[in-house]
Amino acid sequence: MTATPTLELRGVDKSFGPVQVLHDVGFRAHAGEVTALVGDNGAGKSTLVKCIGGIHPFDSGDYLFEGRPVQVHSPREAAALGVEIVYQDLALCDNLDIVQNMFLGRERRSGLILDEATMEEMAAETLAGLSVRTVTSVRQRVSSLSGGQRQTVAIAKAVLWNSKLVVLDEPTAALGVAQTAQVLELVRRLADNGLTVVLISHNLNDVFAVSDRIAVLHLGRTAAQVRTGDVTHAQVVELITAGRSGDLGPATTNGATT
Amino acid sequence: MTTATDRDRPQPRPARRPPAPGLRDTAHGYVRRLRGGELGALPAVLGLVVLCVVFAVLRPVFLSHLNFANLLTQGAGSIAIAMGLVFVLLLGEIDLSAGFASGVCAAVLAVLLTDQGWPWYGAVLAAVVTGMVIGLVLGVLVARVGIPSFVVTLAAFLAFQGIVLMLLKEGTNISIHDPVILAVANGNLSPALGWVLLAVGTAGYALVQVRQAAHRRRRGLTAAPPTLIAVRIGALAVPGTVAVYLLNEERSRNVLVDSLRGVPLVVPLIAALVVLGTFVLRRTAYGLHLYAVGGNPEAARRAGINVPAIRISAFVICSSLAAVGGVIAASRGNSVDPNTGGSNVLLLAVGAAVIGGTSLFGGRGRVVDAVLGGMVVAVIQNGMGLMGYSSGVKYAVTGSVLLIAAGVDAASRHRAVRR
Numbered sequence: 001m002t003a004t005p006t007l008e009l010r011g012v013d014k015s016f017g018p019v020q021v022l023h024d025v026g027f028r029a030h031a032g033e034v035t036a037l038v039g040d041n042g043a044g045k046s047t048l049v050k051c052i053g054g055i056h057p058f059d060s061g062d063y064l065f066e067g068r069p070v071q072v073h074s075p076r077e078a079a080a081l082g083v084e085i086v087y088q089d090l091a092l093c094d095n096l097d098i099v100q101n102m103f104l105g106r107e108r109r110s111g112l113i114l115d116e117a118t119m120e121e122m123a124a125e126t127l128a129g130l131s132v133r134t135v136t137s138v139r140q141r142v143s144s145l146s147g148g149q150r151q152t153v154a155i156a157k158a159v160l161w162n163s164k165l166v167v168l169d170e171p172t173a174a175l176g177v178a179q180t181a182q183v184l185e186l187v188r189r190l191a192d193n194g195l196t197v198v199l200i201s202h203n204l205n206d207v208f209a210v211s212d213r214i215a216v217l218h219l220g221r222t223a224a225q226v227r228t229g230d231v232t233h234a235q236v237v238e239l240i241t242a243g244r245s246g247d248l249g250p251a252t253t254n255g256a257t258t
Numbered sequence: 259m260t261t262a263t264d265r266d267r268p269q270p271r272p273a274r275r276p277p278a279p280g281l282r283d284t285a286h287g288y289v290r291r292l293r294g295g296e297l298g299a300l301p302a303v304l305g306l307v308v309l310c311v312v313f314a315v316l317r318p319v320f321l322s323h324l325n326f327a328n329l330l331t332q333g334a335g336s337i338a339i340a341m342g343l344v345f346v347l348l349l350g351e352i353d354l355s356a357g358f359a360s361g362v363c364a365a366v367l368a369v370l371l372t373d374q375g376w377p378w379y380g381a382v383l384a385a386v387v388t389g390m391v392i393g394l395v396l397g398v399l400v401a402r403v404g405i406p407s408f409v410v411t412l413a414a415f416l417a418f419q420g421i422v423l424m425l426l427k428e429g430t431n432i433s434i435h436d437p438v439i440l441a442v443a444n445g446n447l448s449p450a451l452g453w454v455l456l457a458v459g460t461a462g463y464a465l466v467q468v469r470q471a472a473h474r475r476r477r478g479l480t481a482a483p484p485t486l487i488a489v490r491i492g493a494l495a496v497p498g499t500v501a502v503y504l505l506n507e508e509r510s511r512n513v514l515v516d517s518l519r520g521v522p523l524v525v526p527l528i529a530a531l532v533v534l535g536t537f538v539l540r541r542t543a544y545g546l547h548l549y550a551v552g553g554n555p556e557a558a559r560r561a562g563i564n565v566p567a568i569r570i571s572a573f574v575i576c577s578s579l580a581a582v583g584g585v586i587a588a589s590r591g592n593s594v595d596p597n598t599g600g601s602n603v604l605l606l607a608v609g610a611a612v613i614g615g616t617s618l619f620g621g622r623g624r625v626v627d628a629v630l631g632g633m634v635v636a637v638i639q640n641g642m643g644l645m646g647y648s649s650g651v652k653y654a655v656t657g658s659v660l661l662i663a664a665g666v667d668a669a670s671r672h673r674a675v676r677r
Contacts, residue, residue: 076562091560093553095621096546104550105561107543114541117477137480 004067005030006165006196007052007083012061014047021047023220025061029165029213034187034197036207036228039217040240045200048217049167052198053085054078066164082164086154088173094143098135099123101142102157126160127152130189134182148179155186159195166190167198172206184210204233218243284486299615301666302630305659306637313641320644323509326501327522331443333610333636334524335360335587336603340610340628341535342579345572347611348539348552350620351400351407355392356607358418359577360584361599363388365425367585368432368594371439378438382585389581390574392418397570415604423596431595434588442527443590446520449506455526456502460495467491524586528629531582535625548572552620583607602653609660610635617667634659 005028014022022044029035039045050056052063054072063070065081072078078085092101099116102123108115123138132152135145142150151171158166168187172180188210191197201207207214208228216223216239223239226248238245313320339356346353353359363385370381396414400407423429434440447455467487474481482490502521510518539545550558551568559565580599587603588594607628614631616623635656642652 075560087560089556091554091557093550093557093621095549095553100546100550101557104546104557105563107546109543112542114543114546117474117479120479121477139480 005064006066007198008062008064008067009048009052009058010062010064012048012051012058012063014044014051014056014059021220022051022058024222025217025220026222026225027215028225029196029198031164031196032191032194033212034191034199034210036211036214037198037200037217038202038204038207038214038236038240039223042219043217043240044220045217046169049085049169049198049200052078052165052167053083079161079163082162083167084158084161084163084165085167086151086158086169086171088169088171092142092150092154095141097141098138098145098153101153102126102160106161122160123156126156129193130156130159130186132156132186146179147175148182151175151179151183152186155183155190159190163195165196165198167200169200170202171199172201172203180206204236207236208233216240218249224248284483299624299627299630301663302614302627302634305613305634306630309634309637309641313637313644317641317644320641323504323507324511324518325640325644326504327446327509329633329636329640331522331524331590332640333632334443334522334528335583335590336606336610336635337528337629337632338531338583338586339580339603339607340614340632341531341625342576342583343607343611344535344616344623344625344628345548345575345579346407347616347618348548348620348623349569349572350552350618351569351572352411352608352618353396353407353573353576354411354604355396355414355418356411356576356580356583357599357604358415358422359389359392359599360580360587360603361422361594361597362392362418362425362584363581364584364588364594364598365422365432367439367588368434369425371434371436372432378436381436382439385585386578386581389578389584392580393574393577394570396577397573400573401566401569419596419600422598422600426594426596429596431593433593439585439589440592441523441589443522443524443586444592445523446505446518447523447526449520452502452506452521455521456495456498459529460491460498463494464491527586531579532625532629539625544568544571549621552622554621602656605660606635606639606656607632609656609663612660612667613663617671618664619667619671631663 007027007029009025009027012022012025013020025044025048027037027048037045037048047056051058052072054075054077057071057073063072065083070081072081072083075085093104096104099120103119108119108122120138127135127138130152134149134152142153145153155166155168155171171183171187175183184206187197187199191212199207199211211228213225214228214231214236215225216236218240221243223243224245231248235245235248239249243249310320319325339360343353343356366388367381367385370376370384371378376384392414396407396410399405399410426432464487467482467490471481471484471487505521505525506519508517508519510516539548547558547563547568550561550563551565555565558568583603584599587598591598610632611623611628612618612631613634614624614627614629616627616631638656638659639652642655647655
């Protein structure tokens with residue numbers, strides 16, 4: 001086991017006005033692993049992700065990246081660390097092609113002119129490195145792609161920039177069975193390539209299929225962070241709904257019995 | 259410590275070599291895009307051909323040399339304004355004030371030339387700067403203050419009409435006598451220069467195409483097959499040769515009085531604007547960002563693009579090109595009056611951009627669309643005039659064509675969304 005997690009959060013809190021969304025949350029994600037982040041609606045998953053991505057700052061607590069405490073105040077600062085977030089709504093431009101989308105805002109140029117050849121090569125190499133075979137041409141418009149292919153492009157865009165930590169927010173929520181399998185395979189491959197992957201999902205089948213660890217949030221607190229092999233489906237459901245399951249979960253939770 | 263420069267260098271990965279496509283694949287790809295609702299310039303080109311054939315059959319004078327030259331100079335002003343509108347339409351915005359913005363710029367030009375006695379270059383520069391300032395104000399109101407562009411430019415439409423009246427002292431007509439300005443819409447290139455410019459333009463286009471394909475092939479990327487490049491060059495060279503040949507014929511009614519031959523000066527002027535605009539949209543990061551903002555502003559914002567700045571810049575470009583249109587209009591009319599840039603100028607320009615294939619929903623359009631659509635509009639106006647129809651009928655027909663073009667745009671977008 002690697003000693004230092006890529007991302008470690010210790011005791012983070014986050015409030016929006018009078019509403020405290022995150023209470024003393026701890027979270028770790030290691031390189032080469034898929035860490036699933038699960039929890040019911042309103043458990044604080046999205047807030048946690050936005051804080052990791054620099055959209056909101058944490059109110060208190062430690063944000064450690066590769067063991068060093070860091071301050072992340074903007075998406076740009078997160079990107080500079082190597083943190084890329086693939087949001088649920090993808091944010092691709094339908095009227096642009098795959099290469100243009102992958103390099104949007106960070107185009108390669110030679111002088112005034114866009115260096116199309118280099119960008120196309122790099123995009124093709126990144127997709128090939130992820131063993132993506134479903135996309136026939138990197139010059140296809142995104143509007144002509146299926147949901148799974150769009151998700152693939154969004155993920156490839158995130159890994160193009162030597163990112164270290166990739167957070168995927170519900171990547172399979174809108175996909176069919178076959179496309180879900182393809183995207184999950186891609187998620188697994190990212191981790192196998194040495195990246196740190198955080199997967200947010202409502203679908204426990206997906207979580208058990210690809211993750212190495214599962215972190216459960218319950219009402220803004222960390223209910224448990226366990227190895228996927230050590231728990232059953234039923235135990236995770238219980239952690240999500242009740243916040244504890246047998247000897248798993250915070251000891252301070254009162255009145256929870258199995 | 260990870261720095262930004264480290265992260266800009268992607269990891270080396272094994273390259274994948276795609277197979278080179280043939281002409282057949284290119285044609286298949288084109289058909290697939292058409293089916294997907296991306297009609298591009300096809301309706302405009304087809305419409306142009308059909309209209310020309312119909313008018314040529316009904317009124318043979320339509321094909322005369324004089325009329326052909328007329329057609330080009332008639333359309334030039336609207337085409338310049340339409341090219342600017344393409345930039346604004348790309349963002350899904352509209353500029354209803356472009357017509358009177360060109361009127362204001364023309365009035366500035368006329369006042370400076372005659373009352374103030376400025377040299378032509380100073381007056382033209384002042385007209386274009388006026389256009390830029392107008393665009394800046396409109397752009398800031400839309401992008402920073404957040405007023406819908408429809409309302410901002412509708413208000414400006416009215417206000418500019420008033421400014422033209424004020425500049426022209428309540429409606430006097432200022433005649434223009436400067437020979438250079440008059441030559442813009444009325445002068446012709448010498449026949450030899452017409453051929454030279456065509457040759458240089460075609461050779462330049464061919465060189466760019468061939469070099470680009472060779473560069474891509476050397477890098478192992480899919481490149482346009484040689485036959486396709488030949489077809490593209492032919493599509494420029496053949497109509498160009500025919501046009502220059504026809505325009506170099508004598509079209510004066512009485513050769514003894516006055517010789518009238520050669521390519522009108524506005525043609526190379528418009529061509530230069532098309533090349534410049536196409537370069538900006540297709541080859542620069544700025545152009546790509548315009549398309550991105552038009553396609554999905556949220557995605558553009560998350561990609562770190564300064565969306566308000568892009569919006570403002572599009573309005574600046576639009577009003578600047580409107581100023582060019584104003585100079586052309588002033589030259590063609592030999593004067594500036596309160597109606598310069600008024601009446602149907604704006605609608606013809608919007609029609610030109612949309613008929614050429616620029617989407618009203620943003621994200622799709624090319625500068626050359628404005629030229630193709632502008633020619634369709636000019637042919638309708640000119641041909642129906644020759645047929646003896648009244649202005650009323652011409653307006654009604656042009657309006658219907660605009661509506662049809664917008665309908666095609668909406669239908670193709672619907673089709674693309676549904677897939």
